[in-house]
Amino acid sequence: MAICKELEFKKGTNIQSIGHTCRTIYFVKKGVVRIFYYKDAIDITESFEFENAFVARAESLFTGKPSQKAIGAIEDTTMIAIDSNKLFRLFDSHSDLERLFRKIIEASYVSTVNRIESLQFNTAEERYKTLLKASPNVLKRIPLKFIASYLGITQVSLSRIRASK
Amino acid sequence: MAICKELEFKKGTNIQSIGHTCRTIYFVKKGVVRIFYYKDAIDITESFEFENAFVARAESLFTGKPSQKAIGAIEDTTMIAIDSNKLFRLFDSHSDLERLFRKIIEASYVSTVNRIESLQFNTAEERYKTLLKASPNVLKRIPLKFIASYLGITQVSLSRIRASK
DNA sequence: GTGATTATTTATCATATGATAAATTTTTTC
DNA sequence: GAAAAAATTTATCATATGATAAATAATCAC
Numbered sequence: 001m002a003i004c005k006e007l008e009f010k011k012g013t014n015i016q017s018i019g020h021t022c023r024t025i026y027f028v029k030k031g032v033v034r035i036f037y038y039k040d041a042i043d044i045t046e047s048f049e050f051e052n053a054f055v056a057r058a059e060s061l062f063t064g065k066p067s068q069k070a071i072g073a074i075e076d077t078t079m080i081a082i083d084s085n086k087l088f089r090l091f092d093s094h095s096d097l098e099r100l101f102r103k104i105i106e107a108s109y110v111s112t113v114n115r116i117e118s119l120q121f122n123t124a125e126e127r128y129k130t131l132l133k134a135s136p137n138v139l140k141r142i143p144l145k146f147i148a149s150y151l152g153i154t155q156v157s158l159s160r161i162r163a164s165k
Numbered sequence: 166m167a168i169c170k171e172l173e174f175k176k177g178t179n180i181q182s183i184g185h186t187c188r189t190i191y192f193v194k195k196g197v198v199r200i201f202y203y204k205d206a207i208d209i210t211e212s213f214e215f216e217n218a219f220v221a222r223a224e225s226l227f228t229g230k231p232s233q234k235a236i237g238a239i240e241d242t243t244m245i246a247i248d249s250n251k252l253f254r255l256f257d258s259h260s261d262l263e264r265l266f267r268k269i270i271e272a273s274y275v276s277t278v279n280r281i282e283s284l285q286f287n288t289a290e291e292r293y294k295t296l297l298k299a300s301p302n303v304l305k306r307i308p309l310k311f312i313a314s315y316l317g318i319t320q321v322s323l324s325r326i327r328a329s330k
Numbered sequence: 331g332t333g334a335t336t337a338t339t340t341a342t343c344a345t346a347t348g349a350t351a352a353a354t355t356t357t358t359t360c
Numbered sequence: 361g362a363a364a365a366a367a368t369t370t371a372t373c374a375t376a377t378g379a380t381a382a383a384t385a386a387t388c389a390c
Contacts, residue, residue, distance in 0.1 A: 098260065105271055116277060116284060156349080159369050321378075327339090328339070336385100346377085349372100355369085356367065
């Protein structure tokens with residue numbers, strides 16, 4: 001039984017929706033996706049992932065609880081969907097695979113900790129400039145309204161920051 | 166050769182200092198510690214850990230680079246220091262241990278993602294109240310100046326929030 | 331226990347960001 | 361390619377938080 005399968009999604013469609021337990025880990029083959037959720041009916045982008053990155057709604061995947069997050073395609077996107085149950089079962093016989101997985105989680109953990117730092121004490125403008133510098137492709141491929149909530153500000157505020165040269 | 170050893174630290178002393186590569190994972194047996202760093206010469210608390218929690222400066226531990234973070238004892242603290250190199254070597258022969266470690270990292274990852282959400286779109290007051298509710302022991306055992314930077318605000322601002330009812 | 335140090339609060343003023351509404355630009359659809 | 365829809369910017373006003381300084385309270389050292 002195959003562990004992975006390739007799936008295609010049109011721009012603007014949802015790959016996974018809110019309310020179901022996450023049992024899939026995705027790998028972005030082509031395109032861009034985002035994880036998002038709603039706070040007080042406002043759409044908030046938690047993260048973006050481009051080509052060659054893994055995407056999963058970690059909390060649901062690791063706890064088995066229904067996810068409050070959705071995954072959406074920002075461009076036409078080709079994903080490789082990995083059945084997490086099958087993958088995790090493989091770990092019993094292939095500890096090298098489990099190690100690889102562990103390393104990936106470790107790296108994700110480090111990058112979220114760094115993001116906390118940035119949200120903790122950088123101004124919105126600093127965060128925008130850092131993003132611009134670190135990931136210019138984000139600016140090119142992601143609508144500003146998604147970038148704004150990712151940075152923890154409103155779209156209007158982001159517009160103002162961009163205008164202030 | 167022992168993998169773990171028990172160490173004691175007086176309140177206010179540093180357990181690990183900035184600039185060295187982290188090769189130790191700690192387990193808090195008694196007391197409270199914090200991970201902190203400096204931004205523009207300002208002391209910022211990244212996280213607290215109480216009894217029965219693991220503490221490590223993840224970025225340095227996982228990348229091998231010198232850490233920009235320090236670990237300090239907030240109370241008199243007894244730590245169990247685990248030699249990470251020895252532990253990681255054990256994973257080669259004990260994949261069950263590696264699995265345990267993976268699960269711990271997964272849980273840490275989930276909690277940092279939740280913290281990002283809170284910093285992304287909650288007001289300082291909401292963050293304070295959430296902390297108060299979720300971890301009343303934090304308020305009892307951690308000086309407010311550390312809590313303030315943990316929440317991403319100044320101490321003065323935290324004082325004001327506390328005073329507003 | 332007294333003086334010195336450190337932590338916390340209070341006050342004042344400045345500013346970044348939010349909220350709302352409207353104008354403009356860009357993209358999509360047919 | 362024109363009309364409609366969506367994204368982005370601009371403007372105005374309100375407010376939460378920062379910066380600084382000073383007052384008070386709590387803790388520590390001897």
